Amino acid sequence: MPPNSTLSSRWIGRVFNLERTAATSELPLYLCPAFRSLPSTPATLRRRRRPLSAPAPPLRSVPVRRLHAGAAPAASAEPPAPTEPAESSAEPAEPAEPQPKTKPPARALPLQCHGCGALSQTKVPGEAGYYDLSRKAIRLYLGLEEEAPRRKKPSVDHIVQQALQSVDVAALQQQGINLKTLLPEPAEPTPKPAEPSADKPPLCDRCHHLIHHSAGSSIYHPSVESLRDTILETPYKHNHVYHVLDAADFPMSLLPRLHSLLDITLRTQNRRAKNVKFHHGRLMEMSFIISRSDLLAPRKEQVDSLMPYLQNTLREALGRVGGRVRLGNVHCVSAKRGWWTKELKEQIWKRGGAGWMVGKANVGKSQLFEAVFPKGRRTWEAPKHHISVDVFARGGLNDELALADTVATNALLEGRTLADEFSLLPPPLPETDYPPMPVVSSLPGTTASPIRVPFGDGRGELIDLPGLARSDLELHVREDKRGELIMKARVTPEQHVIKPGQSLLLGGLIRITPRNVAPDEELVFLAYAFTPIEPHLTSTDKAVAIQTQAPDAPNVETIARPGTGDKIRHAGAYQLRYDVTKARSGPLTRREAVGLKVERLPYRVLGIDILIEGCGWVELAVQVRTRQLYPDDPKRLAESGPGAAPPPTLDLRPEPVNAAGPSGKRQKGEHDGYEDGDALGDAEAPEPRWPVVDVYSPDGGFVGYRPPMNAWLLNKPKPVERGRPRKSMKGVKKMEKKMRRERERLASLAAQQGQQQQ
Structure with a gap:
């Protein structure tokens, strides 16, 4: 057996040998998607540390995934046909025709697909890492087929030479016609460029269909514990985790337990x-x-001005930890526009060691990976302390295994040691100046297993990890409309005015209905839908019929699947407790204009952002009179008059009434409503009458909230600049008509005077 097969067999044995898996609490199935189909024996279940709550899958025969690290397994493009035993008969069997010999491959398949990180296999079609050996690109890579030479387009000189071959040039020269002057002088032969030592490895069939056909299936999403076990097996002493959050639904993509699971201070x-x-x-x-910060504002300077807001929102989402930590390690990056990617790339290069891209699915990890990976940089000065050597390695490595293949050789650079044969981490890709990058796709769950790409001649490596489960909202959407759930570009929303008795409907899935808190007040809400889902403003009765898919519902196009109407539940009642009067009052509070204080205004503007997981947000704002907001507080009403002292500062906490938090899940011990004086800071002060909106969604989930970003002020359409107005022609026509009548009158008078003189 060649050394490659020894290394691969020991490493793949770690994945399938459940009986010896005692170092981790859960087997990460993302390393081998086909393993989910294997039957679970009672002996295997007893040896697992964590009991399985789900029933065992049905028994069915599934071929074992095999790593094609050697040349022999990849040689057979098709499995041999089964031979039937020969029956005893008197007639002699005819000699079989000679079968054509299969050309042995010049190289083996890559250890894993560089696009999704799945292990290479040729047994389970449709799964990640499957290579169809009949595909032309794969046969060319394996050397089973030679690439046909391309036909070069004939040049003008070549056409002239062919024309001169049929002409008697010598006879024309005797007559003084020299046609050879039409030909250019022979140029010096240019040296042929050296052929690359190794071609770019091909992608698996799943990645190929994702890129060229935009079709594919999501993989198994790992748990946080699986990613923790994978990260803790790092061969580096210095590690840096890049927790990637999506700007579209920030901060719903936050993993609040990540720092505690990884013992990060x-x-x-x-x-x-x-x-x-x-x-x-x-x-x-x-x-x-x-990531994807270009969705927040059109210019980089505007996004930079939002950094204090983003840090405060992240601090609230972190809970107790957020109140006592510094958040100077927050970066707002846009890989599409190139905002702050160069600075982040320099930080990755200076840190060295292992950089881990961690986050939920479809937050832009793979796209960010390609933008910040330090390409084309191999030379570096060795630091005083060794940053990439794990001096606490758990296992050694014999000389025979160390020289097995290129993977082992690269791993031993700068004193690094490979993990043992039971490691959860796959070997790193061979280090090159411009290595192939992971596939970027809008499909959630594109990355199947960790992708390790080294850089800097052993300085470090960047690892792209599979995304955790984010949202199941796409299960309630028609398959042809699932692509509309992802915000791929910045949205310039339209201002919707929600009057009493109306509701805002998003794609027939999410409904926002203002609640009439007091019977004598009629509030008008302003809504701005920063989502790729088409909003529809209609009456509440019609919106309910459309969302529940009633038989008498109006004919409005929706993206919901049939049967989703029976799953609509109340997602929560959200109070608009955030004061945005100063941001929306215009020149009234500007120092260079009127310069009034907010406390002296007879009204308040309140707002909130309703988050839709994985899609975007809806900004809500409403103007409320101070007398309606504090009807039972005469002291507050007296202080809001002209010349009065400013009232106490409101405690604008984001907790809604009977609603889900930023994570989309109801917090333990959360109560409905508030006690008197809870928000005002005064035990005797009554609770203000906050405006409330009700949100309805499938299964009552996929909805959160955050303080208002006031993104409408940054993304509203620019007013059309018009030049000097055109002069109206209406007055000119009237003047011409008047002058024509005057001429006719004068002509008639002149005619009458002439008749009288005669």
């Missing part, structure tokens, strides 16, 4: 505290990356 506000702490001989640090 965030930088506290106490500047004397020790920030660098080693756990089990390894240093773990974390940064928050808000």
Whole structure:
């Protein structure tokens, strides 16, 4: 057996050998999607550390996934046909025709697909990592087929030479016609460029269909515990986790338990505290990356001005930890527009070690990976301390296995050691100046297993991890409309005026209905839908019929699947508790204009952002009179008059009445409503009458909230600049008509005077 097969067989044995899996609490099935179809024996179930709550899958025979690390397994493009035993007969059997010999492959399939990271296999079609050996690109890579030479387009000189061959040039020269002057002088032969030592490895069939046909199926999403076990098997001493968040539904894509699971100590506000702490001989640090920030505002300067808001919102989403940490490690990046990608790339290069891209599905990890990976940089100065060597390695490596293949050789650079044969991490890709990058697709769950791409001659590597489960809203959407759930470009919304008795409907899935808190007030809400889903404003009765898919519903196009109407539930009642009067009052509160204080205005403008998981947000705003907001507080009403002292600052906490939090799940112990004086800071002050909106969604989920970003002020359509108005022609026509009548009158008078003189 060649050394490659020894390495691959030991490593793949770690994945399938459940009986010896005792180092992890859960087997990460994303390493082998076909393993989900294998039967579970009672002996295997007893040896698992965590009991399975789901029933065992039905028994069916599934071929074992095989790594094609050697040349022999990849040689057979088709499995041999089964031979039947020869029956005893008197007639002699005819000699079989000689079968054509199959050309042996020149190389083996890659260890894993560089697009999705799945293990290479040729047994389970449709799964990640499957290579169809009949595909031309794969046969060319394996050397089973030679590429046909391309026909070069004939040049003008070549056509002239062919024409001169049929002409007697010598006879024309005697007559003084020299046709050879038409030919150019022979140029010096240019050296033929050296052929590359290794061609670019092909993608698996799943990645091929994702790129060229935009079709594919999602893979199994791992759990946070699986990613934790994978990260803890890092061969590096210095590790940095890049927690990628999506700007479309920020901060719903946050993993609040990630820093505690990985024993990461965030930088506290106490500047004397020790920030660098080693756990089990390894240093773990974390940064928050808000990807796709171009969805927030059209210009980079406007997005930079939102950084204090983003940090405060992230601090509230972190809970208790957010109040005592510094969030200077928050970066707002746009890989599409190139905002802050160069700075992040320099940080990755200077840090070295292992950089882990962690986050939920479809938050832009693979696209960010390609934008910040330090390409074409191989030389570097060795630092004083060794940043890429794991001095606490758990296992050694014999000389025979160390020289097995290119993967093992690259892993031993700069003193690094490979993990043992039971490691959850696959081997890194061969290091090149411009390595192939992971596939970027809008399909949730494109990356199947960790993709390790080294850089800097052993300086470090960047690892793209599979995305965690994010949202199942697409299960309630028709298959041909699922692509509309992803915000691919910045949205310039239309302002919708929701009057009493009306509701805003998003694609027939999400309904926002204002609640009439007091019978004597009629509030008018302003809504701005920053979502790719088409909004529809209609009466509440019609909106309910459309969302529940009633038989008498109006004929309005929706993206909901048939049967979704029976799953519509109340997602929560959200109070508009955030005061945005100063941002929306215009020149009344500007210092260079009127300069009034907010406390002296007879009204308040309140707002909130309703988040839709994975899609976007809806910004709501309403103007309320101060007398309606504080009807039972005469002291507050007296203070709001002209010349009065400013009232106490409101505690604008984002907790809604009977609603889900930023994570989309109801918090434990959450109560409905508030007690008197809970928001005002005064035990005797009554609760203000906050405006309330009801939100309805499938299964009552996929909805959250956050403080208003006031994105409408940054993304509203620009007013059309018009030049000097055109002079109206109406007055000119009237003047011409008047002058014509005057001429006719004068002509008639002149005629009458002439008749009288005669």
